[in-house]
Amino acid sequence: MHQYLLLSGRTSFGGMRFTDLRRLALDIEVVTTEGFEFPSSARPGDRIVAIALADSTDFRQVIRGDHLDEAALLEECVRIVRELDPDVIEGHNIFRFDLEYLEARARRHGVTLGWGRDGSALAGRPARLQIAERAIGYRRYEVAGRHIIDTWILAQLHDVGVRDLPGFGLKEIARHLGVAAPDRTYVDATTIPELFRDDPERLMAYALDDAVETLGVAGRLAPPVFAQAQLVPFDYQATALRGAAAKIDALMLRESLRLRHAVPLPGPPAPVGGGHVALFQQGVARTTLHVDVTSLYPSLMLAHGIAPVSDEAGIFLTLLRELTDRRVTAKRLARDASTALERQHHGALAQSFKILINAFYGYLAFSTGHWNDFAAADRVTTHGREVVTGIIDRLTALGCVSLEADTDGVYFVPPPDHRLDNDDTLLEQIAANLPDGIRLELDGRYVAFFSYKLKTYALLDERGRVTLKGSGFRSRGLEPFQRRLIEEIVRLLLESRGKEVRAVIDRWLEDFARRRVPARLFARTETLGDTLEAYREKIAAGVRSPAAAYELAAAAGRAWQPGDQISYYVAGRGVNVAVNEHARLLSEWSAERPDENVEYYQAKVAEIWARFRPFAEDGGLRPPLDDEPSPQLDLF
DNA sequence: GCTAGCTGATGCCCG
């Protein structure tokens, strides 16, 4: 039996940092919950305890200090942790809020947060986490004998893979993953002080629902991490916080030491070529197939024996082969499992094997990896480009029309006489002269395909579902109304209804003119990647220009750290406003006095019309033009 | 003096 401690609190202050803790207060409620359906790595029968923090900027006015002895509550918190003796402490955004908050309050009251199994104190230190292009600053907390897991960070890790989370707030994620607490209690953050005074039961119900949702989110996102902790020489918490290449390095290191081999120093970086990308046709294609090579880079490393030059013991390929075999086994065990618990366990294992396998190529070009080898990485991608260009040549020879290729796969239109039941034959013909160890898959069949630009396209499947790909279509850097408008247009194009696009454009222009578009649809949300100091230095050095998100964060006078998000919109008049001078926080927009810049947003609608107009007026395919004529913004 | 068009930096996404 394991013990879980959940910290749950009001953390939705838009990434606000608490520079003035004196304005906050703390309330702790201990709730025991039992009988959840297999939450996170917990097993039925484990005991789960939630400590809910409630805070509000003017909380102290409500409680007048008399009713709340914060020092005693913090001591109580220590007592609870010791008594329950949890293995894992889970919470949403606890690294960036709850624990920082508790630490600060404990310091103020002279209380030691002796949460360790040996009685030692909770220890925090500044840390940075790089997840793909995201830099996240946080305070990393560790406590002896226990693992601290933050579902906010798990959500960031998850999103890099699928990029489908609506946001990173607990409630958004819980709803998205289908684990929202049923009939949950919602509370308007601004009414918390009154609620605490008038209806504390309701406030506690709200906090409990937060804890339940944290459990649900962890239940969906934590299992692959928990499974991975059993494979790599990192503990559970470190497994959640360290990158894939660091895990490969640790596996290599462990095996090398076991064999009593010396450990090499990392080699210097060198240029590595990328995957082959090509755009052959733009516009809308009907029946479209997608072939891709199964695990291209790992297969090439195994097929050609590509491994780090410094790996004299041959550990790299042995590990890769072993993980590949074990992934196959785990997938089979998951498929044949007799209980949901077993299926989830083997499924999570298979998933974590896959993540590790895919990281082997990246490891070769990992600058601090002891066995890195940039030349070997370059050989992998060189072979990869050869394989894909070979596939493209075969498609042409077979009378197919290639649309777009990217790294390990090609979208193409089959020959006119091709029929569905010939898919397998066609696949065999395409794969005819692939090297040994390289397997081709037909992994998609679509009713229509809209080829827009490289790495930017849309699919329509036989069930009428539209999938958008590419930053130009789905970037969070676009305003939500742009994404929505693009989605509407692309669907029309895929359904051969290009003539209706203009009406959609006109409707949005009209909606903006009449201020009928809700602020959340025209506000842009950006992630701050630099610290305030780094931003200021770059401006001073003239290497970057002012940007609205940073200017707003700085003007709000609040400290931020990389990874915080800002939502803003553009006010003022006219199309050519300087955005950073007319940006306002989304929270400042008021329905009574709407001040969004109608012309500015209408111009964005017009730009989208200019981008899609050629495709709306001509429904066919055409080769991409070398120099695109500049889109004319003239609407009428 | 004004602006279209270019350049570089940034944020985000594809595989």
Added chain:
DNA sequence: AACGGGCATCAGCTAGCG
């Protein structure tokens, strides 16, 4: 602290115009 490749946006600069 995996990689390279690519698209959209913004600010700042500049060539060419009136």
